[in-house]
Amino acid sequence: MSNLELLRRGMVGEGPRAGWRETIGARIAEVEDGRVVVELDVHAGHRHEGGVVQGGIITQIADAAMGMSLLTRQPDDQANVTIELKINFLRPVVEGRLRAVGRVVEMRRTLLFSEADVLDEQGRLVARASSTCLAVSRPWR
C-alpha cells in the first residue's frame, strides 16, 4: 500500500489501527501531496484544571499532521519518526474544532523538516510548530 493510500484509508477509519487517534478523538481530515490536516473536536476530556485544552493535546495533533505530511513525500517503503519538535502556543482553546495543518518544509535523505499551524474554528492561529523527523524503513506493509 502506498503511503498516500495508507493515509487516505486512515481518513475513513480503515488501514492500520491508530490507538492514539481513538483515545483523543482525532481524525485525518485532508491528505494531499506534502500537506495533511488532522482535526479534533474539543471536549472536556482535553482540558486541564484551568479549563483550557492541555498543550500536549495540541502538540499531539500538530506532530501527527507534520509527520503525515512528510510521509506523503516519502518512498512507499519508508516512514518517519519525530526526533525534535518545537511549538509556540499563541492563544488558549476552550471548545470547537481544532485543525492542525502540517506541511513539508524540506526533505533531505535522512532528515525531514516540517511545520504546522493549529487553527481554531474561527481560523485563528492557536499554535505554531516545527519539527525534524528521521526517515526510517517502514515497519509495516
Add this chain to the structure above:
Amino acid sequence: MRRQPSPAQRWLGIEVRSRGGGEAVLELCTRPEMQNSAEMVHGGFIALLADSAMGTAMGSLLPDGARHPSFDLKVNFIAPGRIGERLRAVAKVIHSGRRTGVAECRLVGEDGRLVATATATFAILPPTSDPDEA
C-alpha cells in the same frame, strides 16, 4: 522609519533591505572568518542573522522606543551556507500580542536554496521598563 543598525549588525555587515508591516528582509555577506571547521558558514552566524531579521520585523509593529528582546530562538539548519555567498533572511511576525510576539524566518542562499528556518518568541516591553521584569 529607518533605524540605525546595531553595533553587532555593523560589525558583521548585516544590511536591512526592507522593514515594515511586521516583515523584514536582512542580508549578510559571509566572510572567511565565519567559516567553521567543516568549511561552511558557522551556524551561529545563521542564528544571529535570523534573530536579527525577526527582531527587525517585530520592531516594525511597535512604537518607537519599545523594546522586544527575544527570549526563545529555534533554528533548523537545512543546507550548509557557503563562505562568500550572500545569505538573505526573510522574517515575518506571525503573532503580535500585548506581552509577547512570535516571528518566523526563512534563510536562503544566493541560488535560492533553503539554508535554514527559524522561529523566535519576543517579550514586548514598554520603553522605560526594566528588561528583567519580562
